[in-house]
Amino acid sequence: DGGITQSPKYLFRKEGQNVTLSCEQNLNHDAMYWYRQDPGQGLRLIYYSQIVNDFQKGDIAEGYSVSREKKESFPLTVTSAQKNPTAFYLCASSTGFNQPQHFGDGTRLSIL
């Protein structure tokens, strides 16, 4: 079945550590996105990519980095510069930029 796979489902980070969240899609979508979801808030865009080897900052990119070396993959690194990383992270993809987005089931990141 086609879909978006995020891994791991739960992730723990120590102070000063970088961690990478995986997002893979087999929908042949050009655009991919990373969102952060906090309790009681709407989804906030971290980074997006409209095409391979290109990505743009979203509204809250500070402390995060991404790469888009393959169409299928859009990993997100949460760096030690992100002072409040505890959140639910959602990856999405769409056929084209700003088309309906399909979401993965998220990764919950917590600080040890």
Add this chain to the structure above:
Amino acid sequence: GESVGLHLPTLSVQEGDNSIINCAYSNSASDYFIWYKQESGKGPQFIIDIRSNMDKRQGQRVTVLLNKTVKHLSLQIAATQPGDSAVYFCAERGYSTLTFGKGTMLLVSP
């Protein structure tokens, strides 16, 4: 659903009732709107969409109404079932990326 639902407006209904969930959007230039459903511990699922040149669209047990005059969107769920319990939020497409609302938690009692 888990901590996602904390501090959200909540709508509680009985099984079999019709539910109406509302969303106020911000950008009068938005041309496309989507409703998503998010269950506990999962990612959002697409429910239904509507373009700004329409004021109503129906799906299976769901209807979306768009009132551009007051920038209001609503999702109607007919004969609500316990499996409909989730957080529902709208998204609008304006000048750049999609903007998502904070959501409403729907609780359905048997």
